[in-house]
């Protein structure tokens with residue numbers, strides 16, 4: 001019988017569809033634990049929600065940062081072209 | 087989405103500067119996170135700047151055998167690894183990012199027999215869609231993401247935000263598959279605690 005601690009450690013693998021495919025026995029042990037343990041059921045449910053919330057986070061560069069990168073890039077290209085011409 | 091990308095690539099190949107600036111705005115932050123995870127904070131800005139030069143030069147030769155994103159990630163990953171070799175710093179990501187104290191897995195949450203010490207906190211709001219609309223929660227999550235160790239952060243962004251396969255993430259970060267899984271799991275658990283706190287208090 002798995003402990004709650006073990007289930008918590010394996011919860012991401014359990015949620016990622018294919019990762020326990022070659023370990024059906026472990027998958028069933030987790031299922032059995034979840035059938036009997038409300039805390040772990042809640043934990044796995046919350047982890048899944050966390051994953052879905054995480055997937056919706058956007059992380060883009062600020063327009064100022066992007067513009068700065070572009071300017072440096074232009075300067076770099078220009079410098080290299082000039083040094084080749086010399 | 088795919089058509090959109092094809093259009094963007096066509097414009098980039100024609101040397102359309104506006105398209106290139108769009109590309110930077112979209113991917114710079116992602117590339118910076120990869121560079122930080124591989125080469126460390128000190129070199130990351132430099133590495134990404136070099137990567138953009140390389141992208142600018144080589145976009146005409148991009149053969150579209152992979153997606154644009156994968157191509158960009160490969161370039162920045164290679165630049166970062168090259169930089170690390172050049173600086174002869176032998177840092178393996180596998181050794182970084184130990185257990186965060188207070189995290190769900192650090193033992194304080196469990197009794198000796200492995201049972202939960204306390205019951206897992208209940209959430210009033212279990213809808214991902216409506217949670218994503220909470221501005222305050224978004225801010226809390228973004229702030230927490232920025233505090234994560236760089237390898238955890240990169241693994242989490244690549245997996246959960248960018249939906250890359252574990253195989254691709256292993257190659258990009260040069261970390262074993264098992265360790266990518268551990269990194270992603272730890273990051274998720276930290277964010278889950280942010281949501282725990284948010285559900286209880288309405289703030290971080």
Ligand SMILES: [Zn+2]
Pocket residue numbers: 003004005007033037039040041
């Ligand atoms: Zn349990």
